[in-house]
Every structure is written in C-alpha cells, then in structure tokens.
Amino acid sequence: MSQFINxxxxxxxxxxxxxxIDPSNGTVVDTITLASSDDVKLAVQAxxxxxxxxxxxxxxxxxxxxxxxxxxxxxxxxxxxxxxxxQAGKPIRLTREFDVPxxxxxxxxxxxxxxxxxxxxxxxxxxxHTSSIRREAIGVIGSISPWNxxxxxxxxxxxxxxxxxxxxxxxxxxxxPLTTLLFAQVATEAGVPDGVINVITGRGSTVGxxxxxxxxxxxxxxxxxxxxxxxxxxxAATTAKRVHLELGGKAPFVVFDDADLxxxxxxxxxxxxxxxxxxxxxxxxxIVHRSVYEDxxxxxxxxxxxxxxxxxxxPATDLGPLxxxxxxxxxxxxxxxxxxxxxxxxxxxxxxxxxxxSFFRPTLVADATPDSEIFRxxxxxxxxxxxxxxxxxxxxxxxNDTPYGLAASAWTKDVYRALRATRExxxxxxxxxxxxxxxxxxxxxxxxxxxxxxxxxxxSFDEYTVVKHVMFDLTGEKAKAWHRTIFALED
Ligand code: NAD
Numbered sequence: 307m308s309q310f311i312n313x314x315x316x317x318x319x320x321x322x323x324x325x326x327i328d329p330s331n332g333t334v335v336d337t338i339t340l341a342s343s344d345d346v347k348l349a350v351q352a353x354x355x356x357x358x359x360x361x362x363x364x365x366x367x368x369x370x371x372x373x374x375x376x377x378x379x380x381x382x383x384x385x386x387x388x389x390x391x392x393q394a395g396k397p398i399r400l401t402r403e404f405d406v407p408x409x410x411x412x413x414x415x416x417x418x419x420x421x422x423x424x425x426x427x428x429x430x431x432x433x434x435h436t437s438s439i440r441r442e443a444i445g446v447i448g449s450i451s452p453w454n455x456x457x458x459x460x461x462x463x464x465x466x467x468x469x470x471x472x473x474x475x476x477x478x479x480x481x482x483p484l485t486t487l488l489f490a491q492v493a494t495e496a497g498v499p500d501g502v503i504n505v506i507t508g509r510g511s512t513v514g515x516x517x518x519x520x521x522x523x524x525x526x527x528x529x530x531x532x533x534x535x536x537x538x539x540x541x542a543a544t545t546a547k548r549v550h551l552e553l554g555g556k557a558p559f560v561v562f563d564d565a566d567l568x569x570x571x572x573x574x575x576x577x578x579x580x581x582x583x584x585x586x587x588x589x590x591x592x593i594v595h596r597s598v599y600e601d602x603x604x605x606x607x608x609x610x611x612x613x614x615x616x617x618x619x620x621p622a623t624d625l626g627p628l629x630x631x632x633x634x635x636x637x638x639x640x641x642x643x644x645x646x647x648x649x650x651x652x653x654x655x656x657x658x659x660x661x662x663x664s665f666f667r668p669t670l671v672a673d674a675t676p677d678s679e680i681f682r683x684x685x686x687x688x689x690x691x692x693x694x695x696x697x698x699x700x701x702x703x704x705x706n707d708t709p710y711g712l713a714a715s716a717w718t719k720d721v722y723r724a725l726r727a728t729r730e731x732x733x734x735x736x737x738x739x740x741x742x743x744x745x746x747x748x749x750x751x752x753x754x755x756x757x758x759x760x761x762x763x764x765x766s767f768d769e770y771t772v773v774k775h776v777m778f779d780l781t782g783e784k785a786k787a788w789h790r791t792i793f794a795l796e797d
Contacts, residue, residue, distance in 0.1 A: 308338030310490040312352035313500025329395035330618040330663040341508035349504040353446040353473035356501030361443040361471035365421040372417035375496035395627040409461040415746035420469040440774040443471030445524030453479035454584040460486040466766035483507040551757030555586040555712030558705035563595040565717035571605035577741035578690040587713035592692040599694045610668035627663040634664035637687030644680040711754035715741035
C-alpha cells in the first residue's frame with residue numbers, strides 16, 4: 307500500500323510500481339504503486355473536507371490527540387528505526403538515537419505548542435473601536451519532502467501545520483516513502499481524524515507538480531533542493547499561494563587560530579559525516595586559520611580513516627551508504643574532478659561485501675579554492691572541503707561567499723570573535739564550538755537561496771497561520787466621526 311488518503315492505506319492508481327531499495331545492499335524493501343493525478347485530487351478533497359472540523363477543534367483537543375500520537379510512536383520506536391534505516395541506508399544507531407527520538411520529541415513539543423498560540427492583546431487602538439486578532443489556520447497545506455531524513459522531514463512538515471489546525475497532503479520522495487506512510491497511519495490510530503493527514507507517493511515531476519498547482523491547496527511547504535524550490539515558487543504564483551521553502555545548504559565551518567583544535571577536529575568529522583553527509587546543514591566548507599591549517603587536516607584525516615563503514619543494521623557501523631548508486635556516483639565524480647585542482651585525502655568506493663551497497667569513504671579535499679566546484683556546490687556526501695584564511699575579515703567573507711545561508715559554525719574561545727561571527731555570518735543558524743545539534747524549541751530555516759520560513763519551534767506557526775484583524779465599532783453612531791473625511795453632513 308503506497309498512499310494514505312482519508313485515513314486509509316490504498317494503492318496508487320497509475321499501476322506503475324517503484325521498488326524501495328535498501329542502499330546498503332541493493333535489496334528490495336518494498337514495492338509501491340505510484341499515485342496518479344486522480345489520487346492527488348482525492349487527497350486534496352479529503353484534506354479540504356476535514357478542514358472545518360479540525361480547524362474548529364479546540365487547541366486542547368488537538369493537543370490531546372498529538373500527546374497520544376507521541377505515546378504510540380514511543381511504543382513503535384524500534385519499528386520506525388528499522389524501517390528508516392533500511393529505506394534510507396542509515397546506520398541503525400543514527401535512526402535509534404537521532405531520527406526517531408527527534409521525531410517523537412517534535413510531536414510532544416507540538417502537542418504542547420498547540421495550546422500556546424499567542425497574539426496581541428485585544429485593545430482600543432482607536433478611541434472608537436476595539437480591535438482584536440484572530441490567529442487562524444490557513445487551510446489545506448500541500449507539502450513536499452526529500453529523501454535524506456524522510457521521517458523527520460515528514461514530522462517537520464506535518465506537525466506545525468496540523469497543530470495549528472490545518473490539514474495536509476504530503477508527498478514524500480518516491481524512493482523513501484515508507485516511514486512517512488507509517489507515520490500517518492500511527493497518527494490516525496492516535497485519533498487524528500481521517501483526511502487531516504494524507505500522503506501521496508509519486509514522482510515530483512507528475513504528482514508533485516500537480517499538488518503544487520492544485521487550486522484547492524492554500525499553501526505550499528517544501529523541503530528539497532534550491533532548483534526544485536524555484537519550481538515551487540513558480541507554481542505558487544498561479545494562484546498566489548503562501549510558500550515556505552527549506553532548501554539547500556553549504557555550511558561553513560570556521561576555525562579561528564585560538565580554537566580548541568581537538569574539539570574542532572571532532573566537530574568537523576561528526577558535522578561532515580552525519581547521515582553520510584546527506585544533510586543540508588552538514589559541515590561542508592572548513593575555513594581554517596593558516597596557523598592551524600595543516601594540523602586540522604592531519605587530525606580530520608586521521609579520524610576519517612578510523613570511521614567504520616559497514617552493514618547499517620550493525621550498531622558498530624558509523625557510516626552508511628549514500629541513498630542510491632546514482633548519488634554515490636555523483637559524489638565520486640565531483641571528488642574526481644577535484645583531484646585536478648586540490649589535494650584529495652581518503653575517499654573511494656569500498657570493495658568486498660560493501661560493493662553491493664552505495665558506500666563512499668570519507669573524503670577530505672584540502673586546498674580547495676573558494677571558487678572551485680567542491681567548495682561552492684552541494685556535494686551531499688561524506689566530503690569536507692578545506693581552505694585556509696589569514697585574517698578574521700577574510701574568514702567571515704569566505705563564510706558568506708555562497709548563495710546559500712542555512713547553517714554555519716564558528717570555533718573560537720574568544721567571546722568577541724564568536725559574537726562577531728554570529729552577527730556577521732548570514733545564515734539561519736550559527737553554532738559556536740559545535741555543529742549540527744537541533745532542538746524542537748528552536749527554529750530551523752535558511753536565508754538567501756536556502757529558502758525562507760521556519761520549521762520546528764513556535765516560529766513555525768507564523769508560516770502555518772494567518773492573523774485576522776477583527777474591529778468592533780464602540781460608538782453605535784450612525785454617522786461615525788471619520789465619515790466626515792468622505793462626506794460631511796450639514797449640522
Ligand atoms: P529534490 O529537490 O530533488 O526533491 C525533493 C522533493 O521534491 C522530492 O519529494 C521530489 O520528488 C520532489 N520534486 C522533484 N521535482 C519536483 C517538481 N518538479 N515538482 C514538484 N516536486 C518535485 O531534493 P532531494 O534530492 O530529495 O533532497 C536533497 C536536497 O534537499 C538538498 O538540496 C538538501 O540540501 C535539501 N534539504 C534541505 C533541508 C532544509 O531544511 N533546508 C532539509 C533536507 C534536505
């Protein structure tokens with residue numbers, strides 16, 4: 307079953323099937339039937355029909371359902387961890403300790419946040435009127451998510467939307483739809499009414515495009531590449547839909563000369579290899595002061611050589627495969643091209659048993675010039691490019707020399723340097739002396755070509771609600787004082 311529409315698991319009606327492949331060994335995890343245009347229409351209609359009752363439910367009612375949802379997810383945590391690991395090729399330690407607990411925490415957070423939608427106090431901002439603000443759900447949200455964190459991205463899209471009273475039709479990436487489908491099912495078991503969450507599985511260019519242009523969809527929320535993000539904006543223009551975009555990233559990792567170098571080295575390894583580098587906030591551009599540059603490279607290369615590649619089900623495995631052979635080959639080609647202009651340390655496709663999967667060894671690309679492909683474009687693999695700097699001004703300039711602006715980190719013990727970096731680096735998040743941690747209470751989202759709008763946190767409600775001004779006349783007069791500006795009655 308590959309679609310979840312109006313509370314039921316059904317097959318897509320195209321008849322066209324796609325295998326969900328475990329990228330660690332090439333085996334088929336499941337086969338799904340892709341959605342058709344009719345399925346999209348059905349899902350949007352279900353969401354539209356469910357909207358009045360769900361948006362009319364009290365915050366306490368929505369919160370109670372989400373609280374139960376979190377509890378049911380907790381009971382099924384291991385099932386989610388296994389399925390996410392298999393469909394996306396993630397090491398089981400990552401899904402058990404990051405993807406699944408992060409998702410459950412997100413549900414719990416939004417169960418609470420649903421009861422805390424805040425607004426301005428009702429008041430008399432004109433002597434003759436009382437004004438109040440209603441914060442209202444927008445309607446049907448059309449959402450599209452990527453394959454790198456299928457479960458977490460589904461949670462990030464669905465939870466703020468439905469906590470605020472919207473209904474949603476979500477299209478996951480067709481290569482990793484399984485945990486999103488299960489997530490919607492468990493939500494329904496917890497009491498989320500039929501039609502509030504719908505999942506359609508199909509190709510971006512067909513059902514994705516149709517969802518984006520559907521006239522009954524009120525808002526689009528998209529996580530994925532900047533290129534497809536532009537398509538989303540174009541589609542939104544057709545019916546002037548509200549848009550929320552979480553796009554690509556190329557996070558700078560700035561190491562000043564006074565940094566705790568050991569901490570920076572460990573941070574660079576973890577920050578660049580998380581999810582095999584298929585993370586939009588991953589550390590990808592290390593900008594390192596020349597005085598510690600070679601030590602940094604030696605330290606990272608040494609730890610990279612100790613990283614264990616292996617079967618994703620083995621809790622000892624550190625690094626899983628890329629999500630597909632096609633992605634692995636793309637990474638390998640970019641690294642190969644970098645050999646012509648930079649120093650490549652490590653890397654390569656492992657042989658033996660791992661050759662059945664789409665593994666690629668951790669790769670350091672030292673002396674990558676700021677204008678080179680490896681330093682500018684998203685690689686989305688276990689690759690860290692490194693370049694030196696001499697002055698603080700140069701470090702900040704290099705950090706900002708990118709069309710992206712999603713995340714960054716600064717490594718220093720000097721509080722003034724840290725403050726300067728957090729103020730001057732243009733990105734949605736700046737970590738100091740760490741790189742990667744996210745937390746449900748804090749917003750995630752980019753600037754520049756990394757998109758706009760926030761996931762997680764109560765800031766996400768700004769995306770998924772509209773404020774309505776309600777104004778009451780206080781005078782009861784037939785001719786209000788302000789009417790004189792339009793027509794003056796004679797005394
Ligand atoms: P992608 O843009 O290729 O695909 C994302 C989704 O869009 C998929 O569901 C896909 O089917 C759909 N899609 C593709 N073409 C479409 C079209 N023409 N119309 C409608 N839908 C379409 O991205 P990806 O390769 O799946 O994911 C990797 C990208 O996502 C990277 O660029 C990464 O940085 C980004 N990402 C960003 C964040 C963030 O929070 N900013 C989080 C995760 C991933």
